[in-house]
Amino acid sequence: MESPVTFSTNLLTKLAKKIMSIENPFSQPPQESQQEIVEKPKFNPERAIDDERGVFEKLRGKAKDVAKVMLLMSALSFAPGMVREASAGQSFEEGATVEEVENEQAAEERAINFLERLSHARAPERITHEGQKELMAERAAKVMIQAFAAQEKVLASGGSLKEGMKAGVSVTSEDVQKVLEQLNKATGEYADRYLGDKDGKVEAEEGNALRKMSTENPGFKALMEMMGQYR
Amino acid sequence: MTMNFHKIKELICKSTLSPQDQDNLVVALSLANDAELEPVAKLFFESHEWIEKMSMNLKAKQAVAVSQNPDEWRNLLAQEESELKKLES
Numbered sequence: 001m002e003s004p005v006t007f008s009t010n011l012l013t014k015l016a017k018k019i020m021s022i023e024n025p026f027s028q029p030p031q032e033s034q035q036e037i038v039e040k041p042k043f044n045p046e047r048a049i050d051d052e053r054g055v056f057e058k059l060r061g062k063a064k065d066v067a068k069v070m071l072l073m074s075a076l077s078f079a080p081g082m083v084r085e086a087s088a089g090q091s092f093e094e095g096a097t098v099e100e101v102e103n104e105q106a107a108e109e110r111a112i113n114f115l116e117r118l119s120h121a122r123a124p125e126r127i128t129h130e131g132q133k134e135l136m137a138e139r140a141a142k143v144m145i146q147a148f149a150a151q152e153k154v155l156a157s158g159g160s161l162k163e164g165m166k167a168g169v170s171v172t173s174e175d176v177q178k179v180l181e182q183l184n185k186a187t188g189e190y191a192d193r194y195l196g197d198k199d200g201k202v203e204a205e206e207g208n209a210l211r212k213m214s215t216e217n218p219g220f221k222a223l224m225e226m227m228g229q230y231r
Numbered sequence: 232m233t234m235n236f237h238k239i240k241e242l243i244c245k246s247t248l249s250p251q252d253q254d255n256l257v258v259a260l261s262l263a264n265d266a267e268l269e270p271v272a273k274l275f276f277e278s279h280e281w282i283e284k285m286s287m288n289l290k291a292k293q294a295v296a297v298s299q300n301p302d303e304w305r306n307l308l309a310q311e312e313s314e315l316k317k318l319e320s
Contacts, residue, residue, distance in 0.1 A: 043299040063318040076259040077292035
């Protein structure tokens with residue numbers, strides 16, 4: 001006769017403990033911790049900026065100026081998408097990345113430097129006739145603008161300027177138009193930097209300075225003429 | 232044009248902030264456009280002290296953005312309010 005299988009009490013206790021320690025995947029989390037999650041208020045960036053604006057709206061004078069900057073800091077920290085909204089009351093363009101800002105700055109600097117070079121466009125020394133001298137200076141300026149368009153085309157493609165220029169770049173009318181727009185944007189800053197402020201005193205209004213430049217300077221005359229053509 | 236950003240960046244680089252804090256402030260401000268930076272430029276030109284204060288303000292807010300702790304935010308807001316009220320008087 002077969003003897004029944006017997007387990008020692010010790011072994012059964014161990015087995016029971018083991019079973020009890022296995023977590024039941026269908027069991028509900030304790031009521032207490034569920035309550036905790038529901039009650040804990042969440043941080044809401046948009047609400048935070050609204051609250052801050054609410055507090056700052058009551059301020060006056062210098063405090064208000066500082067508050068505006070603090071509000072911008074909040075928008076930049078919590079929700080960069082809200083920067084525009086945080087500085088309400090003004091119309092804004094889309095924001096830009098660091099790389100975009102730096103590229104834009106570099107392009108603007110190049111354009112301003114080019115305008116400075118363009119303002120010195122001149123005819124070869126051998127030409128003495130005044131009328132011819134002016135025409136040749138204008139022609140030299142146009143060649144400079146074409147070369148600038150080629151340079152910007154190479155830089156925009158991410159290639160090496162030295163290699164690109166050596167290999168030769170074909171400049172289309174679209175490339176010239178693009179570079180004229182770039183130069184047009186830079187003229188305001190150029191006028192401010194080189195013509196507007198002399199000895200701490202504003203010498204000429206930007207518009208007047210530009211008009212003067214475009215009528216008297218052969219480089220700028222050529223630039224304005226090209227801008228007219230490509231409009 | 233990004234003139235305000237350019238001017239602000241120059242001021243920040245000349246400030247007494249650590250290079251890390253300078254980068255932090257410049258990168259954050261690069262997300263704003265020129266018109267939004269107008270009041271910042273005005274303030275930073277006024278005194279270098281504002282650059283330090285705003286750098287601290289930004290860092291405190293960035294910490295709240297990470298912790299997402301509403302209490303921390305309320306404390307910061309109360310602190311800002313009391314500092315601004317002092318400027319009013």
